[in-house]
Amino acid sequence: PKVAKGEVQWCQGYSEPESGSDLASLSTRAIRDGDEFVINGTKIWTSMAHRADWIMLLARTDPDASKHRGISFFLVDMKSPGIEVRPIVNMAGKHEFNQIVFEDVRVPATNIVGDENRGWYVAVTLLDFERSGIDYSARARRLLDDTRAYASETIINGSPLIDIPWVQNDLVDRYVECEAARLIAYNVAYMQSSGLVPNREASISKVFGSETVHKATETCMNILGVYGSISSSDGRAIMEGRVQECWFASFSDTIAAGTSEIQRNIISSRGLGLPRG
Ligand SMILES: Cc1cc2nc3c(=O)[nH]c(=O)nc-3n(C[C@H](O)[C@H](O)[C@H](O)COP(=O)(O)OP(=O)(O)OC[C@H]3O[C@@H](n4cnc5c(N)ncnc54)[C@H](O)[C@@H]3O)c2cc1C
Missing domain, CATH: 1.20.140.10 (Butyryl-CoA Dehydrogenase, subunit A, domain 3)
Known part of the structure; x- marks a missing residue:
């Protein structure tokens, strides 16, 4: 597969400026608009986002549900209009981290992994593997x-x-x-x-x-x-x-x-x- 060959690179859009250890409190929003979702919010500490072709993104799709149950897991093309990647240099002088701002980024609804509003369970399973x-x-x-x-x-x-x-x-x-x-x-x-x-x-x-x-x-x-x-x-x-x-x-x-x-x-x-x- 292309991922194993390093031909396609992914990054992980979980952490936010106000949501790290308490990840389920994340506030990046995805609002449905026909066959698409429109994403707004900010991710941070995103390793290698400046090289990534795609991002695995957690966003809140149901703000009224309890915090673990209103989150969906999206696959987003990093070339989508509205994505801005800002570099962060770490204490070793290396650029690996980034902050990513999403402004009205449109993603096909078919890019949700698993069920809508059940993305938390996809993310924690992936974390267990990581x-x-x-x-x-x-x-x-x-x-x-x-x-x-x-x-x-x-x-x-x-x-x-x-x-x-x-x-x-x-x-x-x-x-x-x-x-x-x-x-x-x-x-x-x-x-x-x-x-x-x-x-x-x-x-x-x-x-x-x-x-x-x-x-x-x-x-x-x-x-x-x-x-x-x-x-x-x-x-x-x-x-x-x-x-x-x-x-x-x-x-x-x-x-x-x-x-x-x-x-x-x-x-x-x-x-x-x-x-x-
Ligand atoms: C090298 C590196 C790469 C990373 N890459 C990515 C990435 O690619 N994508 C991504 O989304 N994120 C990434 N992160 C972010 C990482 O997941 C978060 O930094 C981490 O989850 C902690 O969140 P925080 O930094 O907001 O700290 P906070 O959650 O603010 O925690 C601050 C301190 O409080 C402690 N604390 C918080 N809650 C509790 C609790 N309930 N009980 C006890 N102690 C607690 C923590 O242990 C920590 O010591 C990366 C981080 C590093 C260091």
Whole structure:
């Protein structure tokens, strides 16, 4: 398929300036006009919207229904008249985020996925897939492997850096966490391949995987010392500046696709049956 080949790119239009964790409070409106809907509103933090051909968009189609029940899931062509994409540069100096303004954007009614006003359930099922998170352990593992190789080759005060006990202890702890994150993600993939929809399992994978990446990048940063903080544009950077880059990105991993706090809420209520706080 074209998506797998990278020939068609999609972005995800869920978050809004006033609706993040409480996504169901979103206020982007879609009003029916014959065979079309007319969309007005603003999305934010939309990753790679500046490169996307299409957007998966949540919009409110019934403002009188309870907040989860009046939302529909639209597929919208990013070339539609009335869409303006405004870049947002993150703390690592990268342009990945965008704000998108929709002004009287017309979308065929046939572009709704599932039933009208039932889009919330499409979105949360997709989020459960997004939170599977096999990439977290893969990224952390690569960084740990490269840091281990660097520490083995680097001599500090006449001895290899890897000979220092805390370096070994920290690397071992991170490898253990990385392996656990990988197996937790495989469990989610197994459920998906068996036709089951993971829910608390996806949240467990998301929170553990993203926090594992963060701890791994911090350990690598400690081992590399100040050289770890040099960016790739400087010739003195170690490992092409990837530790610094991954360290910055690891903060956002614990926010994207639902924050760690929200994942813990899901595990608490849907996994453990604890009362909502
Ligand atoms: C790298 C990255 C990529 C992203 N890409 C996209 C994208 O492509 N499309 C898209 O739609 N969105 C995207 N987002 C946005 C992301 O989904 C939101 O940032 C996230 O859901 C949190 O919403 P918020 O930023 O509005 O924070 P808020 O909801 O305002 O939360 C602020 C703080 O309060 C805490 N909090 C809020 N409610 C609760 C609660 N009930 N219990 C405990 N703590 C709570 C949160 O955990 C957080 O620490 C992306 C974010 C990042 C970081």
